[in-house]
Amino acid sequence: MSTLAWFALGSLAVWAWLLLGQGFFWRTDQRLPPVPRGGPDRWPRVVVVVPARDEAGVLPLSLPSLLAQDYPGVAEVILVDDGSTDGTGKLAVGLAGRYGGLPLTVVSPGEPEAGWTGKLWALRHGMALARAREPEFLLLTDADIAHEPDSLRLLVAAATANGLDLVSQMARLRVASFWERLVVPAFVYFFAQLYPFRWINRRRPLATAAAGGCVLLRTETAVAAGVPEVIRQAVIDDVSLARAVRRAGGRIWLGLAERVDSVRPYPGLGELWRMVARSAYAQLRHSPLLLAGTVAGLAVVYLVPPVALVAGVAGGDVAAWAGGVAWAVMAGTYGPMLRYYRQPLWLAPLLPFTAFLYLLMTVDSAVRHHRGRGAAWKGRTYARPEATSER
Structure with a gap:
C-alpha cells in the first residue's frame, strides 16, 4: 500500500475511536438536568x-x-x-x-x-x-x-x-x-x-x-x-x-x-479569526511541541480523508475507500451540531476546510504570541502566566 493509504487507514482508526470512545462528544443531548416540578422549596438569593x-x-x-x-x-x-x-x-x-x-x-x-x-x-x-x-x-x-x-x-x-x-x-x-x-x-x-x-x-x-x-x-x-x-x-x-x-x-x-x-x-472571517487566535496557543500552554502535535493531528484526522479519497480514486489506491469512510464518519458526527444550530447538513462535508482554517488560526496564535501580541483583546495583551508573574 502507498504511504497515503497508511495515513488514511490511521485517520479512519482515529475516527472509529472518536465515534465510540470519546464520550459520544458528537451528541447534543446534554441539556440542563431534570428538576422537580415547581422547583426548590426555598429559592436562594x-x-x-x-x-x-x-x-x-x-x-x-x-x-x-x-x-x-x-x-x-x-x-x-x-x-x-x-x-x-x-x-x-x-x-x-x-x-x-x-x-x-x-x-x-x-x-x-x-x-x-x-x-x-x-x-x-x-x-x-x-x-x-x-x-x-x-x-x-x-x-x-x-x-x-x-x-x-x-x-x-x-x-x-x-x-x-x-x-x-x-x-x-x-x-x-x-x-x-x-x-x-x-x-x-x-x-x-x-x-x-x-x-x-x-x-x-x-x-x-x-x-x-x-x-x-x-x-x-x-x-x-x-x-x-x-x-x-x-x-x-x-x-x-x-x-x-x-x-x-x-x-x-x-x-x-x-x-x-x-x-x-x-x-x-x-x-x-477576520472577527472569527481573532476570537480563535486570541486563546488557541494559550490552550496549548504556549508549547511549541504541543503546537506541532496539534498541527499534525489536525492534518491527519481532518485533512487526510478528503485528500486520500481524491488521490486514491485517481490512482486506484486503497486510500480511496479508507479516506471516504473516514470523511463520511467525520461528516456524520458533525451533523447533530449543525442541527442544533439549525444549519443545513450540506455543510457537514465542509468540515475539513473549516478544520484547515482552525489549523491556520492556531499557528497564527503562536506567531502572535512570539511577536509579543499574544492574547490580545480590546486593547489589552496578556503574556503567558510565567512572564506575568515575574514582573
Whole structure:
C-alpha cells in the first residue's frame, strides 16, 4: 500500500475511536438536568455579575434580558464596567431606568493590577461586592449573553435539585453570516471533542471544563476554591475556573443551552479569526511541541480523508475507500451540531476546510504570541502566566 493509504487507514482508526470512545462528544443531548416540578422549596438569593468592557454595541440586546428574569427568589445584577471608553456603564444605567426589573448596580474597578487579566479583575471586584449581599449563588455571565426570562430560575433549580456547585451552559452563538455558519458550529464541535460533556457530567468525571458565558456558581464553593484569585492570570478563564472548583471538591455540570444565546456578531472571517487566535496557543500552554502535535493531528484526522479519497480514486489506491469512510464518519458526527444550530447538513462535508482554517488560526496564535501580541483583546495583551508573574 502507498504511504497515503497508511495515513488514511490511521485517520479512519482515529475516527472509529472518536465515534465510540470519546464520550459520544458528537451528541447534543446534554441539556440542563431534570428538576422537580415547581422547583426548590426555598429559592436562594442570587447575584448576577456581568464583566463588561466596551460593550455598548451588544448591551441593549443582553442586559434587558437579565433585568427581566422571572426569578421567584431575591436576585440583583452587578455590572462591572472594565475601563470602557464607549459609555458602557452609562448605557447600562439608562437601560435599567428604561426597562426596570431586577435591581442594577454599575461599578468600575479601575485598571487591572499586575498579574490579572481584565475579565478576572472585573469579576474579582464584582464577586467581592456580591458576597457582601450573602448570596447562595453567583451567576457569572458575559455582557454579550442574552437570557430567556426563565433562564436563571432553571439554572438554580438544576443546581439545587442535583447538588451541583457549578452549572454552566454553552450559549448558542450567533449564526447569521456565511463565515459564522462555516466556523461557529465547528467551534463548539471541537470544544466538545476536547471536553466531552458526558465525561464532565459523570459522578466520577473524566474531564473538566465550563463555558464562561454562563456559569452559575455556588458562593461557598467559590470561596473554598479561592476563585477568582487562584486563576487571576488565566486567559482561558472558564476551563481554569472549572478546574479550581473541581480541586475544591465541587460538582460540575456542562451542557448546551436552549435558553441562553450570544448576541455578539462575527460577520466576517477576520472577527472569527481573532476570537480563535486570541486563546488557541494559550490552550496549548504556549508549547511549541504541543503546537506541532496539534498541527499534525489536525492534518491527519481532518485533512487526510478528503485528500486520500481524491488521490486514491485517481490512482486506484486503497486510500480511496479508507479516506471516504473516514470523511463520511467525520461528516456524520458533525451533523447533530449543525442541527442544533439549525444549519443545513450540506455543510457537514465542509468540515475539513473549516478544520484547515482552525489549523491556520492556531499557528497564527503562536506567531502572535512570539511577536509579543499574544492574547490580545480590546486593547489589552496578556503574556503567558510565567512572564506575568515575574514582573
